[in-house]
Amino acid sequence: MSDAFCSLQKFSVVYGRGRNGTTALDSVDLDLIIGERLAIIGESGSGKSTLARALAGLLPEEAKVEGEMLWPGLRHPPRPGRDFGFVFQDPGSSLNPVLRIGEQIAEAARRHLGLSWKQAYAKAEELLERVRMPQPDRAMRAFAHQLSGGQRQRVAIAAAIAAKPALLIADEATSALDVVVQAEIIRLLDGLVREDGMTLVFITHDIALASGFVDRLAVFRNAKLVEKGLARSVLSAPKSDYTADLIASHRDLLTPPLIAGAPS
Ligand SMILES: Nc1ncnc2c1ncn2[C@@H]1O[C@H](COP(=O)(O)OP(=O)(O)OP(=O)(O)O)[C@@H](O)[C@H]1O
Numbered sequence: 001m002s003d004a005f006c007s008l009q010k011f012s013v014v015y016g017r018g019r020n021g022t023t024a025l026d027s028v029d030l031d032l033i034i035g036e037r038l039a040i041i042g043e044s045g046s047g048k049s050t051l052a053r054a055l056a057g058l059l060p061e062e063a064k065v066e067g068e069m070l071w072p073g074l075r076h077p078p079r080p081g082r083d084f085g086f087v088f089q090d091p092g093s094s095l096n097p098v099l100r101i102g103e104q105i106a107e108a109a110r111r112h113l114g115l116s117w118k119q120a121y122a123k124a125e126e127l128l129e130r131v132r133m134p135q136p137d138r139a140m141r142a143f144a145h146q147l148s149g150g151q152r153q154r155v156a157i158a159a160a161i162a163a164k165p166a167l168l169i170a171d172e173a174t175s176a177l178d179v180v181v182q183a184e185i186i187r188l189l190d191g192l193v194r195e196d197g198m199t200l201v202f203i204t205h206d207i208a209l210a211s212g213f214v215d216r217l218a219v220f221r222n223a224k225l226v227e228k229g230l231a232r233s234v235l236s237a238p239k240s241d242y243t244a245d246l247i248a249s250h251r252d253l254l255t256p257p258l259i260a261g262a263p264s
């Protein structure tokens with residue numbers, strides 16, 4: 001597909017070997033379209049994080065990969081960290097507890113953009129403003145434990161977008177937050193990807209949460225892609241029973257125009 005940023009063709013990932021191997025992705029065919037927001041939906045263990053790690057080139061050594069992962073949207077082989085930004089569920093795992101926030105974001109900006117420390121610090125504060133961190137100048141000097149969960153997630157997003165990646169991957173980035181903060185972070189992600197024309201992969205087990213703002217859905221179950229398509233089409237006419245059950249269990253939370261399949 002010509003407007004694909006990334007194309008997976010019969011893409012499989014197996015952890016371990018032989019009888020003890022776990023197939024985490026089983027012959028997946030999926031395109032990420034340039035500038036689109038794609039939600040990867042699925043229950044625990046369905047292979048969502050494996051897909052995220054595979055895209056970002058972060059699979060562990062014991063993972064055996066088959067099939068193709070092509071990058072028609074990039075003019076060069078993918079450069080992890082530069083072409084992809086990654087936001088995890090627990091920003092504690094990506095933030096360093098003993099470095100000040102400003103230093104961490106500045107380091108990301110310095111490494112990827114070749115800035116001096118002075119320029120990188122200025123860039124870091126600008127990024128904190130961009131992710132609407134309250135009192136960005138104070139946050140620059142704070143340590144991760146001095147921030148709330150939502151604020152830490154803003155910092156993680158600032159670091160992830162420091163290099164202006166073409167693809168932002170958010171793996172359950174809002175799952176640990178309460179619903180109000182969750183909505184704020186989703187608005188923030190939505191705004192950032194629109195402004196920068198980034199392609200977004202938003203991973204969640206919550207179809208209702210994703211459906212409010214993504215363009216496309218891909219539903220996984222037991223390592224298999226069971227359904228993919230425009231969010232509106234999938235919601236109004238799901239092809240698989242599994243997706244229909246997911247939608248039915250969230251029907252009260254889904255936005256009425258999306259359910260009705262009306263143009264947005
Ligand atoms: N490093 C690993 N070694 C062996 N098996 C793994 C490894 N990482 C993941 N798996 C297995 O691969 C399968 C898919 O895992 P994955 O983390 O991709 O699921 P997920 O959909 O992200 O789940 P969750 O919603 O709980 O985060 C699971 O059965 C998991 O146990």
Ligand SMILES: [Mg+2]
Nearest residue numbers: 048049050171
């Ligand atoms: Mg996961």
